[in-house]
Amino acid sequence: MSRFRIGRFSFKNGGVYLAKIGIVNPVWSRSLPSQPSFVTVIKNCANRYFLSFVVEVQPIQSEVKNHSIGIDLGMKTLAVMSNGEKAEIPIYKKLDRKARKLQRKLARQLKHSQRRNVTRIKIAKLHNPIADTRQDFLNKVSTKIVKQNQGIIREDLKVSGMLKNRKLSKTISQQEWREFRTLCEAKSEKFGRDFQVISRWEPTSQVCADCGFNWGKIDLSIRSLLCMSCGTEQDRDENGAKIR
Incomplete structure (x- = not known):
């Protein structure tokens, strides 16, 4: 892994010039949002090379569903x-x-x-x-x-x-x-x-999301159950998500 700061790299004709290496032509995954301050050359175990850029971005405000x-x-x-x-x-x-x-x-x-x-x-x-x-x-x-x-x-x-x-x-x-x-x-x-x-200690899989009835600890093999209080059939994972 090699890291280059400003002054030791530049952009030329769609490629990236790196000091002591020369121009490399990467396959860009996306355009850079701003001028990078650092670029890191990374080689993985399959002999593939990647360029990682450090850029500064501003929070984006958008409408939510x-x-x-x-x-x-x-x-x-x-x-x-x-x-x-x-x-x-x-x-x-x-x-x-x-x-x-x-x-x-x-x-x-x-x-x-x-x-x-x-x-x-x-x-x-x-x-x-x-x-x-x-x-x-x-x-x-x-x-x-x-x-x-x-x-x-x-x-x-x-x-x-x-x-x-x-x-x-x-x-x-x-x-x-x-x-x-x-x-x-x-x-x-x-x-x-x-x-x-x-917290990991919150009993989200032990409480009914509809009525709040606590049915206690259940085995991991049980993926759905019928609430004894309100009669609603609850999927274990979906019920846990609703409790959150």
């Missing part, structure tokens, strides 16, 4: 909103299966060998479309939520503790809950929204 919204994070569904909307996670089982096959091959190869390094790069290149798809999905969902709602409320989860569960650790790590929260926070600040995080 809803006053506020609650978000409940899940395993099979990334987020369930209090208005009933769900953000379904992209499926990339085929690429994941190929990556696991190469991982087993990598484990059998001699350390520090050329063949092992070739296999490592192949695995990294397989993970690239998975990571890009996930990042694109998280950006689109977070942007939609922030643009349409003035207040965003979500739960605070202790992900490090949840990752100790061997049966759920892989699913949890693929969800990118922390990255989703970071994107929502950053975009809330950009658009002038109110982002709040409630």
Whole structure:
């Protein structure tokens, strides 16, 4: 990773001039909102290079569709909103299966060998479309939520503790809950929204969102239940989002 400050980089004919490197012609993901103060050259494990710019932006005020919204994070569904909307996670089982096959091959190869390094790069290149798809999905969902709602409320989860569960650790790590929260926070600040995080100890899955009846702790395998007080059938995740 290399970082260049003002005076050590400039823009020329659609490319970027970097001191001691020369002109590079990146594929621009978007136009820069203002003059950057720094540019960082990043190389990932699949030998791909990226340019990251530091720019200053002003908060954007825009009309909102809803006053506020609650978000409940899940395993099979990334987020369930209090208005009933769900953000379904992209499926990339085929690429994941190929990556696991190469991982087993990598484990059998001699350390520090050329063949092992070739296999490592192949695995990294397989993970690239998975990571890009996930990042694109998280950006689109977070942007939609922030643009349409003035207040965003979500739960605070202790992900490090949840990752100790061997049966759920892989699913949890693929969800990118922390990255989703970071994107929502950053975009809330950009658009002038109110982002709040409630305590992880709040019993949101134990209280009926319609009547407030507390039915107590329920097993994770139970995804919906009938309230004994008001008779309403509640979806576990949607009920938790409404409570927020």
